[in-house]
Amino acid sequence: VFHSSVLTKDEIKDAYKKAFQHPKNYEELWILISTDYIVRRLGYIDLRQDKNTTIRLIAMQDKRKTPPKPLFMNVHYSDSKPTACLPTKWDYGALGTEVLKPDQYQSVSHITVSTNKDCSSESGVIPIQTIKPKEYDYNFGVCIHKGIGPDFKPKVLLDYVKMHLAVGAEIITIYIQTGAEGVYDILLPYINKGTVEVLDWKLEPNITNGGSHHYGQTGIITECLWRNIYRVKYLGMNDADEFFIPVQHKTISELMSDIDKAPTAAFSFQNFMMKGNEMLPKVAKALSSNRLF
Known part of the structure; x- marks a missing residue:
């Protein structure tokens, strides 16, 4: 059709x-x-x-x-x-x-x-x-690697945006499904500033048979990569409740600039699961801020 x-x-x-x-x-x-x-x-x-x-x-x-x-x-x-x-x-x-x-x-x-x-x-x-090869528009950016559905929690998305802006993200891409249009309204100040882009995905059972994982998560990952080739130098993809937190650097860009100097092809980073309400000081400061960065 x-x-x-x-x-x-x-x-x-x-x-x-x-x-x-x-x-x-x-x-x-x-x-x-x-x-x-x-x-x-x-x-x-x-x-x-x-x-x-x-x-x-x-x-x-x-x-x-x-x-x-x-x-x-x-x-x-x-x-x-x-x-x-x-x-x-x-x-x-x-x-x-x-x-x-x-x-x-x-x-x-x-x-x-x-x-x-x-x-x-x-x-x-x-x-x-x-x-084609060109100067990058952004040094560090992130994509949420699956579509946000109608059951989204506003605070989770706001925390995601605030935290990644605090560690140096210059562009944040969020894909939404039908019923999650409220994401756009909640993030409008960041959208108007140009630090957040909200894209429609809308891959749902009325379009397909729904057999794909998280309604085409691999498609979002693929599109995030193609969309940002020569647009973003360092690109991260994670879930809405996951953050990239540099420990010895102020921002991810500073971290990547340092490790890029090493003659190494790949790096491994530790992953920590945080339970309860206790936060790292850097995280608590970022999430309590009302700045748009």
Whole structure:
């Protein structure tokens, strides 16, 4: 089932910057191939390696069912170049094209998808975000790694935001499900300041069969990664009741700057479970503050 939409060229050009920002309805968020196969309405041109350029889509399928129909990607261009109908394949948890030639990815306006080899009966517009090396917009940011549902506790989210801002987070991304729209109102001061972004996820049983863990938690993790490539230098993903607390540094950015100097590929950090109401002094100070940072 495809949901069509018509956008002007200017709207398409800037659409990815506003994609998924609350409020959005599910037709703006997802393309339903079937109840067992869905595609997120934002694509990525991966230009990290000139000779291995591909277009990627975040898609999810129920692997317990029979393999889904092949999906084809119709690439639309901003100039007079004809569209390119390309096959796709599953690769590292995303749906992507084969390696593209320069004329296939230059001047891309947007894409659509279809289950037909000739790309007929194509879906609505899928905006494109370009991923290529550039200066980072933020040094440290975090994503809550699953959608916040209607049973959310306002204080938990406020504590999450305050604590991570206190340890140096410059951008915090939160995904919400239907019924959790109150998250937006509660966090509006931080949203207006630009330190928090609230994105709609809305992956629920009326869209899929609900067979995914935490309604597509792996999809949120994947999107958080793609969204923040060359946007955030140090990216953390955790639950709403989990915090990154530096012990010998004031902020996470200072910690990462120090350990980055070591000729080491990976670091392991200790994880502590805190019970009761006792807090570390640094945590208590941050959570009692009314500053927006």
